[in-house]
Amino acid sequence: MKKNxxxxxxxTSRFWTLPNVLCVxxxxxxxxxxxxxxxxxxxWFVGLYLILITxxxxxxxxxxxxxxxxxxxxxxxxxADITLxxxxxxxxxxxxxxxLQHELLIVGLVIGSYCLSQAFGxxxxxxxxxxxxxxxxxxxxLAMLAALSLILGWSVWPIRVASIAAIxxxxxAIAITAVLKKWKTDVLTFFRIWxxx
Numbered sequence: 135m136k137k138n139x140x141x142x143x144x145x146t147s148r149f150w151t152l153p154n155v156l157c158v159x160x161x162x163x164x165x166x167x168x169x170x171x172x173x174x175x176x177x178w179f180v181g182l183y184l185i186l187i188t189x190x191x192x193x194x195x196x197x198x199x200x201x202x203x204x205x206x207x208x209x210x211x212x213x214a215d216i217t218l219x220x221x222x223x224x225x226x227x228x229x230x231x232x233x234l235q236h237e238l239l240i241v242g243l244v245i246g247s248y249c250l251s252q253a254f255g256x257x258x259x260x261x262x263x264x265x266x267x268x269x270x271x272x273x274x275x276l277a278m279l280a281a282l283s284l285i286l287g288w289s290v291w292p293i294r295v296a297s298i299a300a301i302x303x304x305x306x307a308i309a310i311t312a313v314l315k316k317w318k319t320d321v322l323t324f325f326r327i328w329x330x331x
Contacts, residue, residue: 153197171225208319247304259317273299
């Protein structure tokens with residue numbers, strides 16, 4: 135497989151690197167959130183989620199430091215993130231349905247805008263998007279704060295802020311796809327590729 139000339143530190147020759155192992159652990163571990171939520175084990179749910187989200191915090195820096203970035207790793211990271219977010223949402227809905235049901239409109243807009251961005255990307259490139267933009271990364275951490283706030287009964291405002299950030303990130307992904315001529319991973323912001331693509 136050829137290395138991406140725009141990313142000289144990529145090493146696409148190996149799949150089982152430490153960052154990819156962390157992504158696989160995050161993907162598999164995400165499903166363990168569901169039985170914890172079903173059993174009303176909110177503190178175990180939060181603890182496991184914090185471990186899984188920490189793996190997302192460290193896999194990128196490890197990949198960059200040890201020159202283990204790759205298109206397959208970026209794609210795997212996106213799949214692990216999607217799975218974690220979906221299991222988080224399902225778990226929070228189970229644990230905090232009384233509160234979350236009043237926020238269904240904005241949560242629905244997040245899900246809808248995400249599906250639209252991925253559908254547009256799949257239509258154009260025949261593969262899922264793996265941009266990992268700054269807004270997407272920031273909204274991931276806002277989602278963590280929102281989930282903790284809901285589960286611990288603090289406030290609903292963090293989920294509203296996180297949802298707005300996620301919607302903006304999804305709209306940015308649509309804009310990137312519209313401009314970008316070829317599929318590419320790790321596009322940190324629309325302004326890195328605009329106007330030339």
